[in-house]
Amino acid sequence: MNDRPRIAIVTAADEGWPPGLDPLHEQADLTLANDEKSLRKALSGADILMVTDFRTDLLEDCWPQQHRIRWIHATSAGVDALMIPPIRDSEIPVTNARGIFDRPIAEFVLGLILCFAKDFPGSLRHQAEREWVHRETERVEGKRALVVGAGSIGRQIGRLLSAAGLSVTAMGRSAREDDPDFGQVHAAEQLHALLPDADYVVVAAPLTPDTEGLFDATAFSLMQPTARFINIGRGPIVRTDDLVAALDNGEIAGAGLDVFEQEPLPANHPLWTMQNAILSAHMAGDVIGWKEALSEQFVANFKRWQAGEPLQNLVDKERGYAAR
Amino acid sequence: MNDRPRIAIVTAADEGWPPGLDPLHEQADLTLANDEKSLRKALSGADILMVTDFRTDLLEDCWPQQHRIRWIHATSAGVDALMIPPIRDSEIPVTNARGIFDRPIAEFVLGLILCFAKDFPGSLRHQAEREWVHRETERVEGKRALVVGAGSIGRQIGRLLSAAGLSVTAMGRSAREDDPDFGQVHAAEQLHALLPDADYVVVAAPLTPDTEGLFDATAFSLMQPTARFINIGRGPIVRTDDLVAALDNGEIAGAGLDVFEQEPLPANHPLWTMQNAILSAHMAGDVIGWKEALSEQFVANFKRWQAGEPLQNLVDKERGYAAR
Incomplete structure (x- = not known):
């Protein structure tokens, strides 16, 4: 047969x-x-x-x-x-x-975090202007990352960020205490309670009815104004208009986005021109x-x-x- | 007294x-x-x-x-x-x-490596043009880094790059077999023999009569055409004209430079406009x-x-x- x-x-x-x-x-x-x-x-x-x-x-x-x-x-x-x-x-x-995508995506996420902390986009802008501008940069050691999604990709992200010295908290669909990588995994219902404590929020969740629109105006308002939002999961987990507003208003400090509600991202989308956003073309794992x-x-x-x-x-x- | x-x-x-x-x-x-x-x-x-x-x-x-x-x-x-x-x-x-500078510089170096591997500069260029361009990126896991300089900064770089999955080789002033971080440290005389095996060459050496001009046309010619050169040590360790030529001729694939023979780097210097160079203003540790x-x-x-x-x-x- x-x-x-x-x-x-x-x-x-x-x-x-x-x-x-x-x-x-x-x-x-x-x-x-x-x-x-x-x-x-x-x-x-x-x-x-x-x-x-x-x-x-x-x-x-x-x-x-x-x-x-x-x-x-x-x-x-x-x-x-x-x-x-x-x-x-x-x-x-x-x-x-x-x-297949776990390790490449984890490296991509760590790269985005280091881009924000060390302001490589700013260095490249100054370079284009031939400007020598010394700035103070940020440590990543000791910074707190919240990984949303405790599947194989989120897990690998957690391992690599921990190895790089970040302090990692995980959120999954349901809570557990004895996770081999994360120790404790917080339940999805805890998201809003976890957001204020994160320097980096990394979305590595699948797109499901539960996660669609999870990151909306309320979620961004709970993040620190110094925090960065990274999405390598799926675009519709985020209300993009709310994200644009949060970046515009300084509710959050930056966003690293590899996935979008609409892909390819339309040429007239406001995200393209935001200096505190680093965009890539759904390629983090590739x-x-x-x-x-x-x-x-x-x-x-x-x-x-x-x-x-x-x-x-x-x-x-x-x-x-x-x-x- | x-x-x-x-x-x-x-x-x-x-x-x-x-x-x-x-x-x-x-x-x-x-x-x-x-x-x-x-x-x-x-x-x-x-x-x-x-x-x-x-x-x-x-x-x-x-x-x-x-x-x-x-x-x-x-x-x-x-x-x-x-x-x-x-x-x-x-x-x-x-x-x-x-x-003081060890850990910040190590993070900066890892950030540069991830910038090259994940082509964040390319993503930022496409972003400026509002272009959606999917590309394949590189892993860093398993890539080989040669750290030139086995002092406290080189040591911390070695530790962090190893934690991120790179395979690290070290070169110091003199050879030793039982280094607590590197295991083996190769002697300075081995540099030319080590260069062909490195995907990333990271200069973390002090500027001394022994290291001045260490990276010259010969050194760059021994590196792989896919390799990247990173200098967070001191500018005069590098013959800048030779580096510019190596970047121009494709003898090496890229350079991440935080230090320069002349600082500030003069506005008319050819390095500013090289797309395969990432420049910063002597700030890696700050x-x-x-x-x-x-x-x-x-x-x-x-x-x-x-x-x-x-x-x-x-x-x-x-x-x-x-x-x-």
């Missing part, structure tokens, strides 16, 4: 084949679905979906009445785009790329070799699937993320 | 009193020497010099035939400006600010509170001096740095 299963590779519009899928060709038939037409065709015949387009909104439109899909793998950490009713409410297992690593992870899971073994990195569809 | 000793505070031109010296006023007479006239006057009567101007070249011009100077303290890590013949060849003990910390360290040493106890952070004038 698993002989030559059909795998549809669902990519963003007009994207080509991901690298590193060669090992699959002996055991499966692969098709590339990178527009509406090819997606409709692929969905009706596929056994397996490998979804590299983590922003897809075509999937819901194209989802067929009849299908034989038995497994969906996302080559992303966030699976929010896949939590559409026909998938969420089905028996189809969903797996994700848990692990280190050289990332696509190969994602394919390798999928191929390894495919081998398990073919052997009838349990899949790794299964997403808990009630919660909206993979909790191993 | 030590009753109300006279302390001259030697600062850069027109600078005011450093903060945090209040505790001295009960036990000593303090004068501020911040131009040639006040310096000449202060030198002839002072028992102690506290030199905050680490670039001073007035000291040699103004050094008196007759004086009663019995101790010179530099509020900097580098004491190169004090190694003029009448001081170097005298019995006057020289102490420095060993320790975190908020640094001046107070420097004064506190001097006051503590002054109490030892008055009590007839050994001074801390004595500079080995033969070597040109404090080797505790």
Whole structure:
């Protein structure tokens, strides 16, 4: 029954084949679905979906009445785009790329923190003006970071920031006392109580109904005026208009943003010109070799699937993320 | 004899009193020497010099035939400006600010490394153009850093870069096998053999006759074209023209420079406009509170001096740095 299963590779519009899928060709038939037409065709015949387009909104439109899909793998950490009713409410297992992005994203977050503390953006501005301007900088040692999201990415962020001398507090969906990395993890209900104590607030949470809009005007008003907000999770966890206002009013001191409610961020968006914001193009986890690593992870899971073994990195569809 | 000793505070031109010296006023007479006239006057009567101007070249011009100077303290890590013949060849003990700058500079170096690896300067350039440009970034985990200079600053850099996952090699004046932080420290003669293996070369050495011009065209030609050069030590350790050529020719991939042969860096210098260089104004160690910390360290040493106890952070004038 698993002989030559059909795998549809669902990519963003007009994207080509991901690298590193060669090992699959002996055991499966692969098709590339990178527009509406090819997606409709692929969905009706596929056994397996490998979804590299983590922003897809075509999937819901194209989802067929009849299908034989038995497994969906996302080559992303966030699976929010896949939590559409026909998938969420089905028996189809969903797996994700848990692990691949952890360390690169943690490094990116530490880099953003050091950019703020050492004012590298200011140095680059002075450099462009050929100005020698000595300033006092900030220590990061002893600064307090609140990591929102205690999954594998948040965990790695916590480990790296601790290693760099920051004092790390974690917030997860629910409280626990004996976390191997964080010790104590605070419950989501504690967010507003935790925000006033943080020098850096780092969002590493999945986008779920619980986290959507979590960072709004109230949340920013509770942060210190010297605090920085970093989002490498998902854009809609933040009310962007509220963030812009908080940056404008000096309610917070800065923001490092790799993800946005709308991606690409529109050219006329006020965030682009804010001097206390450091923006990047949803790339925090994408280190050289990332696509190969994602394919390798999928191929390894495919081998398990073919052997009838349990899949790794299964997403808990009630919660909206993979909790191993 | 030590009753109300006279302390001259030697600062850069027109600078005011450093903060945090209040505790001295009960036990000593303090004068501020911040131009040639006040310096000449202060030198002839002072028992102690506290030199905050680490670039001073007035000291040699103004050094008196007759004086009663019995101790010179530099509020900097580098004491190169004090190694003029009448001081170097005298019995006057020289102490420095060993320790104060270690951790701030280590953080600054890690920040520069992450700026290069994650291309934050590129993100800021795209941000200024309102361009959404996804790029692949680099890991820092597993990258190889060569720290040139195994004093207290180099040591702290090594510790922090190791904590951040880099693989660190150290070069000091002489080789040793059992260094508490580095394990092995390579001898200065090994520099050219070590350069080809480094992804990041970090200069944390003092400026001495041995290190002046150490990084010249030959040194840069031995580095990898993907490697970055970071200097938080002293400008004259580098032949700046050779560095500019190496950056221009792609012999190395980038440079993070906090110190320069000429400071302030002249406005017409080619380094300002190099996109693969990140420049700052000799400020890597100057975190908020640094001046107070420097004064506190001097006051503590002054109490030892008055009590007839050994001074801390004595500079080995033969070597040109404090080797505790």
